[in-house]
Amino acid sequence: MDLKDLYRDVIVDHNRSPRNFRKIADADKVLEGFNPLCGDKLTLYLKLDGETIRDLSFEGSGCAISVASASLMTERLKGKTRSDADDLFNQMHDLLTRSEQPADLESLGKLAALAGVREYPSRVKCASLCWHTLKGALHGDAASVSTE
């Protein structure tokens, strides 16, 4: 296993300069995600307009995989609908946890760069933290989400 398969250029880039790494002052939803295993913490901000995710952003500290995953997620979902977000959650869940490569990698675009994480079971939670937080923000009433 080559490390470059995990730390692909897209991931390294989004770790170094995370997109949408900011607070949304008038956010409709604010949710914290926490991975107690490694101490990764992120706060997700969502600005909704009916079914549309008008804006989303995050803040926090985490490893390269966790930061890049959150950065890619915010980039991808801005302007999309809640139902797009649910679909993408399921696709990402499969990508990170299924033993075989999903057939439809192309539709994931840049997010497909996270495909290598599957080979590192201890790192799957790093990549999935922001997605579980997103799901919690869209569907739950919890004040925080934990991957444990």
Added chain:
Amino acid sequence: MSSARPLPNVAFDPLRWRGDFPILAEQVHGKPLVYLDNAATSQKPRAVIDAVSRYYEHHNANVHRGVHKLSELATADYEGAREKVRAFIKARSAREVIYTRGTTEAINLVAQSYARPLLRAGDEILLTQMEHHSNIVPWQLVTGQTGAVLKVVPITDAGELEPGAFERLLSPRTRIAVFGHVSNALGTVNPVKEMTTLAHARGVTVLVDGAQAVPHMPVDVQDLGCDFYAFSGHKMFAPTGIGILYGKEKLLEAMPPWQGGGEMIRIVRFDQTTYNDLPHKFEAGTPDIAGAVGLGAAIDYLAQVDLVAAQAYEHGLLAYLSEQLTRVKGVHLIGTAKHKAGVQSFIMEGVHPHDLGTIVDQEGIAIRTGHHCAMPVMERFELPATARASLAFYNTREDVDALVRALGKAHEVLA
């Protein structure tokens, strides 16, 4: 302070012992294993693995129960190991040596059986900011049950207890003081003998968490003077699942049993049960007999190695590790106490510890990354996590060099 004594200059050759640990010949990701996660658990020498196998192949039976030959052999193994532990920590009597599942269970036993009946609302339990969660949470549970409160001795930037703070925080309400001998996250060796003396001068009972000390230095519980001393087998080259609570006989005698079951009783009637004598009173159910045998074998093995010589060697290796780490671009040491044993935590600018762990793992190097079950320490240093390299006497300078080389790659991977 015991750790301040100059260490003897004894020639110690780690390569002489390394071959005794079969797993150290393994390859990881096609590279020779470099095992630097000894504070999490140590590796096991052939002598321990064989003793456990021998027990199961030739002596396996339940202890203290049968009149048949195997039960007698198993009982002799089990109680023989207890005597080895007694001699290892220089306890007065084997009645003061209680088998547990590990350090965590030993501390919980004291919290529930000694502290809980004693504590009243407003009483204080004194502990330190550098404790492992297993020496925090059992006490928190007791505060919830009794209304007692926790008082915390703060630590300095170097990772030492703030000078004078322990004594200052010993109050008329302090009932028990609990602290680690060696910090698992920072490597700090605490002056436990002096702290015990200070506590005892105020009539305060002392529990020492020795999990990180016993693999690195000879421990004499009578010299330390503490009332309780807890440690695990698996960090001192014995199997997982076995640990020890040492307690002064007078205190253990007065304590009620913690768990009920077989072995811990003398006479059971529905109207009244008479409990067994020490140490069996605290050992309900069939114990980890093979684990005890393995612990005895580890103690025999350590007697050959000579812990005093190993300690001096490790001391030098730790200094080398810390020095080499500071030469890596962007690395900062966490835990720079004057007296340390076995552990060096660190962070690297721009690279999260979790990424570091994965990157060096690809080179066959095992280190720990995360909060090390010491979240209050992480909070103190305002860090989400650190990387930690921890040593045993079988580690070499080559292991350290391999880690330093692998860390050099981290910037390449993530830049």
